[in-house]
Amino acid sequence: MIRVGICRALDGVRFLPDWEAFLAGLGCEIVVSEPTTRQMVESGVRQAPAELCLPVKACVGHALALQGRVDRFLLPRIVCRRTKEGPLFGCPKAIALPDMLRALIPDLPPIVEFLLDEREGDESRAYRELAEALGLRKRRAGGWPTEKWPREKRPSGPAAEWSHRQVTEQAGPGLAGRARTPVVAVVGHDYLIDDDELSLGLLPRLAAAGAQVARGTPEASGAAAILPGFEPDWLFERELIRQALGWASRLEVDGLLLATSFACGTSAVTYDIIRRAVRRHRPELAVLELVFDEQTGPAGLTTRIESFVELLRMRR
């Protein structure tokens, strides 16, 4: 039985349920790396080029942690997805990750790719090629995940169109109910915000500071929708722009927190677009941008979060 290792890092985690089902159907054993630990980050930071962003460095750490426990590595290359809005592309660093890892850690087990480039072939082709790369050509019961879960049966909406995991409003009931609790919309890549090791526990810290966190794509925008100046053709970044501007248009949201990692190339463009749009349409909205790198001391972060929440409370 082939043991296939999957890194719990970057946007690949969105495909995790599908891959697990697919690989189990092919009779592989799946080993997913544990949630990020300090040790993984440190080993990744030591190995990877200094200029990379933290999540990619952490991904290198995940790969190192799996080394020796697996026969193959499965890494995604989400190059292009065809959507109703035209072809949208993945982050260049994530696309180049398999090649980079091969060069960086020469004694890594062979890497198999989940190459999704819908300019050239659809998802079922990506799965077929994955099976071939694993040396398993036979089609097993259960079929390809795409057949099990065809496009038209997936949850609709611009975000769900390209992500399997539907990201919906996660604000909970009574958003505007409590008068003294400021509502902070947190926008950023899930692989950063949901990873408490990388974001130094951003979400728990916000909660501890007394803020109510709104996340995901809001189900409805406010009275007047905020439109961005333009939208770059990056798959996951479009989602972030929609999330940020969706929340910014809702009056019950007091503050917008944009989280990113140092040297994240796409957010330099995306967050600039968001800030400009917010400044044009809702200038009174407080915006805080937090940039994460491999620094580990949380004290500075706590102070900034507390003062931000306090400011919002005073304004309320």
Place this chain on the structure above:
Amino acid sequence: MRVAFPYMGEIRLVIAPILRELGADPVVPPPPDRESRTLGVQLAPELMCIPFKLTLGNMVRSLEMGADTLVYVSGSWSCRFGYYGRLQAEILREMGYRFRLLELRHDNIRGIVQEVVAMSGGRPTRALVRAGRALRLGWHKSVALETAQRCFRAALPVAARPESCRRLLGRSLSAVEATDTPGGLSRLCRRFEQEFAELPHNGRKRMPRVMLVGESYCTIEPFVNFDVIRRLGELGVAVEPFLTEHRWLGFHGFRIGAGELRRAKRAARRYWRYCVGGEDENSLGHLLIAAERGYDGVVHVHPFGCMPGTVVQPALEAASRDCGLGYMSLSLDEHTGTAGLATRLEAFAAMLERRARQVGT
């Protein structure tokens, strides 16, 4: 129509006459300098790459000089380069500038043709004649520019007085700018070959050879790469950039050199299976071609935070290790101090010198 365009290196010497022949009025700001850098750094997002900041600074200057149309090469792809035009337009409009944004993209060829016809007063035949003339002149300018730079690169490491070699390049470029006939430009080419060959020789017989690879703007624009070709040349190292203004224009305009690109891609395949932009695959391929051709080393330049430029680094390192090539990577940003760089280049040159001697014996 007063047209401005972002440019790198001496590309303006080619594009400005083409635009003039087409019937537009090109506005060419001075080459990037401290002022454009300061402007760009102030206005651009902090973590944006340096080519964006420098071209933004230059666009502000061209708008101040009266430009009313900004022309950008753009596209949709995962590298940030494709979004330069739209993002800079956002920033400049918020500053209160009024202008028209013209994007040169593959899916807008029709619009570009219409634009060119409009510049000739809406007469297609006239536009066609003008376009033919413009391209012919542009081609000759580009060839003359390439000849001057090639002769300069060959002459500098063996020049007895590097400063006179530098001055000759300056004079040659002015001559390219001033000459507007294809015949005159061809004569210039022959003159350049002769003049650079006549420079006094310093007697050096063998010199280390280095290939300059990396992101296009950083490779071509001397202001941002600290004029690395000249610096290494003065240390006695012959530098051959994998990309020059002429090759960039030729490839992006007319797919000239596509064969070489295919060769580079094939060579790079062992290390790099998917091109993400920023000339990553091309750089890697040229590193391997350099090894094949007996070069001694490779210098890789990329803007700080460049997404493709960063991820390709481990592959470049691995490839240069496998081929036994000297390798140096320069990450470039708005940093201006040259002392650290000079030390690194001297050490690199000395290392190459030693390596060349060892290989020679």
